[in-house]
Amino acid sequence: MTASKTHLSEKTKTLSWELKDGTIELALHHPLCNEIGTAMLEDLEQFVPALESQKGKAGSLIIYSLQEAGFSAGGDLRELYTASLGLTAGERALGMRKFLERIHRVMNAIDASPLMTIAAVHGVTFGGGFELALACDLIIADKMARFCFPELRLGLIPNFGGIPRLRRDVGNAVVRDLLLTGRSINATKAMSVGLVSQVAAEGEVLRVARATGAQANKFDRTASGVAKRFLKPIPHEELRREIDVACELFEKPAAMEGLRKFMEDKSAHPYLP
Amino acid sequence: MKTLEQTTDEILGLAAQHFKIPRNELAPTDDFYKKLKIDSLRALELITRLENHFGIELPDYEVQGVTDFHTLASRIQARL
Numbered sequence: 001m002t003a004s005k006t007h008l009s010e011k012t013k014t015l016s017w018e019l020k021d022g023t024i025e026l027a028l029h030h031p032l033c034n035e036i037g038t039a040m041l042e043d044l045e046q047f048v049p050a051l052e053s054q055k056g057k058a059g060s061l062i063i064y065s066l067q068e069a070g071f072s073a074g075g076d077l078r079e080l081y082t083a084s085l086g087l088t089a090g091e092r093a094l095g096m097r098k099f100l101e102r103i104h105r106v107m108n109a110i111d112a113s114p115l116m117t118i119a120a121v122h123g124v125t126f127g128g129g130f131e132l133a134l135a136c137d138l139i140i141a142d143k144m145a146r147f148c149f150p151e152l153r154l155g156l157i158p159n160f161g162g163i164p165r166l167r168r169d170v171g172n173a174v175v176r177d178l179l180l181t182g183r184s185i186n187a188t189k190a191m192s193v194g195l196v197s198q199v200a201a202e203g204e205v206l207r208v209a210r211a212t213g214a215q216a217n218k219f220d221r222t223a224s225g226v227a228k229r230f231l232k233p234i235p236h237e238e239l240r241r242e243i244d245v246a247c248e249l250f251e252k253p254a255a256m257e258g259l260r261k262f263m264e265d266k267s268a269h270p271y272l273p
Numbered sequence: 274m275k276t277l278e279q280t281t282d283e284i285l286g287l288a289a290q291h292f293k294i295p296r297n298e299l300a301p302t303d304d305f306y307k308k309l310k311i312d313s314l315r316a317l318e319l320i321t322r323l324e325n326h327f328g329i330e331l332p333d334y335e336v337q338g339v340t341d342f343h344t345l346a347s348r349i350q351a352r353l
Contacts, residue, residue, distance in 0.1 A: 033314075069314060070314075073314075123318070124314055124317070143325060144318065144321050144322070144325075145321075146317050146321050148333075181332065181334065182333075183332045183333045183334060184317060184333055185330070186321045186324050186325065186330075188324075188325065189324075189330055
């Protein structure tokens with residue numbers, strides 16, 4: 001591994017990335033299941049300039065997880081709860097806004113990258129992890145992958161850009177079902193509603209993603225970038241609004257109460273309220 | 274159409290295979306959280322495995338409070 005921020009290979013506390021045969025591979029390796037808190041945010045902020053520096057050398061980006069449990073369990077709720085204890089409602093909202101502004105910049109950079117971006121997901125792909133996948137051009141899923149936006153269970157909404165990006169990709173019936181019930185769906189269902197491009201056999205998702213990235217790498221970079229901007233406009237206005245709504249909700253007592261219950265729940269099934 | 278007993282038996286077989294437990298150690302009335310020593314995230318693995326096997330959708334809220342294989346089988350049976 002080199003120490004350069006801009007080149008072929010780097011490993012940080014929660015991530016590692018490498019350019020291989022025209023494809024940048026970004027591996028998430030933050031136990032337990034790639035919870036996205038300050039540590040991963042800082043590492044993603046290091047990755048973004050590295051990604052941008054490889055525009056001329058790479059044609060595709062694959063994001064995948066080295067954690068057995070899955071792609072990502074989403075935002076780091078423990079960190080959010082702990083950091084918010086003892087704060088006033090206004091202070092909580094301000095802290096959340098600062099975090100969200102930063103994570104949105106990362107998500108927007110991945111979304112806007114001229115490379116073809118692939119989320120190669122397995123297992124748990126929840127909340128912020130699902131939102132990271134939605135920032136990519138394609139989601140390729142292991143047949144045991146599971147997708148969920150559980151935020152309403154906590155008195156929150158998805159807030160890493162998930163709502164506008166979900167609305168960009170699928171119809172209202174799916175958006176409302178996922179968001180308003182908080183239920184999880186499997187890869188087959190996700191493909192049937194247009195969220196997932198390909199379903200891979202168990203353990204094969206990275207191989208399938210590499211083959212797909214290699215295909216994209218054959219094309220003219222300029223043409224691919226133009227096509228992507230045309231096919232996948234970024235809903236900036238809605239993304240801004242999502243941050244506002246999320247911060248408004250985080251000022252309410254229900255959000256802290258939801259987080260407290262989640263943190264203190266020692267039962268085997270806190271994800272099944 | 275499968276009978277409830279057939280569905281239960283298939284669930285026990287799939288759970289044993291997925292969590293690497295001898296099939297003969299699992300019974301329909303077992304609490305699968307305890308017997309398989311799993312938490313909610315690993316329970317979702319079981320649900321995904323069952324959805325893939327039976328070709329159904331099993332929303333989380335339909336298995337809320339369900340802890341034994343037999344009741345789980347009845348939820349699945351209702352969607353076959």
